[in-house]
Amino acid sequence: MNGSVLISGASIAGPALAYWLGRHGFRPTVVELAPALRNGGQAVDFRGDTHLAVLERMGLLPELRQMQTGGSPIRFVDESGRTLLHLPAEFAGGAIEVLRGDLAQVLYERSLPHTEYVFGDSITSLTETPSGVLVDFQRGPSHEFDLVIGADGLHSNVRHLAFGPEKEYVSHLGYYAATWQLPNYLGLDRDSVGYNAPGRLASVGGDHRDPARAGAFFVFAAPELSYDRHDPEQQKHLITNAFSGLGWEVPRLLDSLRQAPDLYFDSISRADVDAWSAGRMCLVGDAACGATLGGMGTGTAVVAAYVLAGELARAKDDHRAAFTRYESRLRQYAKGCQAGGDRTGKFLAPATATGIRARNSLLSRPLVLNWMLKLGERVSSSVALPDYSTKPGRVSW
Template sequence: MNRTVLISGASIAGPALAYWLGRHGFNPTVVELSPTLREGGQAVDFRGETQLTVLERMGLLPELRRIQTGGSPIRFIDEGGRTLLQLPAEFAGGEMEVPRGDLARVLHEHSAPYAEYVFGDSITSLDETSSGVRVVFRSGVSREFDLVIGADGLHSNVRRLAFGPEKNYVSHLGYYAATWQLSNDNHPGLEKGSVGYNVPGRLASIGADHRDSTRAGAFFVFAAPELSYDRHDPEQQKKLIVDAFSGLGWEVPRLLASLLQAPDLYFDSISRADVDTWSTGRTCLVGDAACGATLGGMGTGTALVAAYVLAGELARAKGDHRTAFSRYESRLRKYAKGCQAGGGRTGKFLAPSTGTGIRLRNTLLSRPLVLNGMLKLGERVSSTLALPDYAADSSRVSR
């Protein structure tokens, strides 16, 4: 039953799901709007036994350990460069941190033998029939699949088509984030990790490249009400960033000058997705599309866990999507919501809205007891799900 599965999104959750579906005997197709795999982006981290177990069962741990960054220490400074707070590598990097682009490449390589990949295209309509879902693509091609999975992130196209407008499911959390590579590749004296400068409601930071110490990237966060802008217009987004940070000292003018020449800007709101039911008919959501947060919600690790569980439940139910979708959500929702909760604190932590808030953050996290407590909390939250061993299940779908 239901062996052909269309997956929208080739970033993290999509390739991971394609891998597991292929291993269980399904025939996945992955469609991705970008013409190639997306490179760059912030490093992503994995924490706790649950997430590391999924990586181990995928056979990815040895390769990811070879390319891991070793973590990214964070140093907050004042305008004159004096250190106000220093956080260790594991605070942001968890137990293992890897560049997002490298993780996407590894997942694609592992899933490619099991899946058909279609780049440079996207879904324009979904029409469920008695036997499947008729899908029309932007290219004009029409195909029918047994099931459709939205693994296309916080701004999910599948969720919009099958569930309704984004405004019904995505909540703005009061901040925006931007990152880009600097046009000037010479940054003498920049140590491993990142250096950040705060004023109330704003963070400007610069971080050394994990492999090439002569290169660096900028990361900015600022508080703002929900803004109206074109998500596909980088020049408009650059103006929003310049307007938010104009007049600040430290290295901000130089970083903004680099922004104007940057070809690879990432800009988005810090938001959270909340979907009451993760499936409708033959369509289901996975990863950030179902229960994500832009930053700080352990979205990457949760996406890999969700892909493992969804594929496993489809195999265990022998393709019966009604049973599998229900079991998948029942098993995963509490875990995903617990991980997602951290996203609501990220903007406030990185760019507190007042000077008092900045000083309080710096004071509290300078205390080892408080810092260690936060690290242990993150590990506990990410380790609360006991993973079934679907590969050992006697009801596994066979090719």
């Protein structure tokens, strides 16, 4: 065999894994449904020694520090705009915060010398053979690979094809989140301002690149809804209904939603997969153990990509041993990070007025705020990183 690995997904986990596989001498191919890399998107952060150690081993720290946003402080206000709670930039931004699109571009460029990228295509079937996995594609010809890795997020296509329907692995956590772009009519800098009603958060923050632009971020509590994930007009209707009748800047923000061409809308959910591999197929990042928000998914994905590639290189032609060691090293760590996502909706949009007041009161205390920041660093650094140092060269399968 020639060490060919197909990776589904070109967001964060996929290019990070491709980079490390290339370093170890594999021949990775990344297939991505989108026609090109996805630009923009929300900011993502890294925190704690483990995240930073992997970025350092990739040689990315200097570049990411140059493009970091510096974080975004947020003020929670009442209907009249009076500040009730102020959270500093490092609360959400961690040690390094960058825009998701910028991070994806950097990882793509670093992985490109050893990786083939196929955009605008998707896997339609996976059939394990004695020598590999036969993969059928929506557009391209069928091809056999030694291994297939699902790095395609919470709604993973590889997980669906190789492990089973999404409903068996993804749990709704009671909330939905939406983001879209709009003119910066409030004249915000890089800060954000948010307004709560029971079970709802409406917020808006200045764009880190274009001072004329801003980004809306809405969260609301709801039971699991039935809707078309590919129909933005239906999603806009759901958001408008959830926030109808609220004051502050909500009516103007909803007006901007009607014209928004770039809506992101999804449930706040969690993925739990009993085993991260099946035969020659394996999951990494959110596909294996993700949370929509607050689960340190970006940092976990980069760490998991490093460990999975390292274990595959160390195991040489024994992918089963590599997958077992990869999961054994990271499962508890990933679940510990993921657990933060269970609380995200309740934190951002407490269900009652009493809950909103209690959150504001607690986080106004410096000791509580510092404790939460340190807890996040401890959780994100709670795994020892193996040393997979190797000279570049081809892996023998």
